[in-house]
Amino acid sequence: MEHTRPKAQKCSGKNHVIVNGTLLQINKKWSHLKQKQRDWIYETTRSEHKKYVEEKNRLPMKAGKRKLIAAVEAKVDSRGIWLPFGELENGIGRYIDRLNRRTTDMGDAP
Secondary structure (H helix, E strand, C coil): CCCCCCCCCCCCCCCEEEECCEEEECCCCHHHCCHHHHHHHHHHHHHHHHHHHHHHCCCCCHHHHHHHHHHHHHHHHHHCCCCCHHHHHHHHHHHHHHHHHHHHHHCCCC
């Protein structure tokens, strides 16, 4: 799968890139997002997770987790929130794992 995001590079002094006329900070971290943005991403992830479980009747693991992350990434991009893919993947991936544990602990797992 090919990503349209510029990869975050560890270059000294080069922390910003102009993409489509917008100046982007390429070393942005998950913690740099505003709380409202993080909450929106979590809510979107939660709804996509619920939809996945209802459709497939199982929890998203390896390949399913990647599909879930790609779906959430597309929504984040359409919302105009920019974050390097690795940071987005880590932030959402941990949350999906938490949702999977919560679902199995409640006994709702298929």
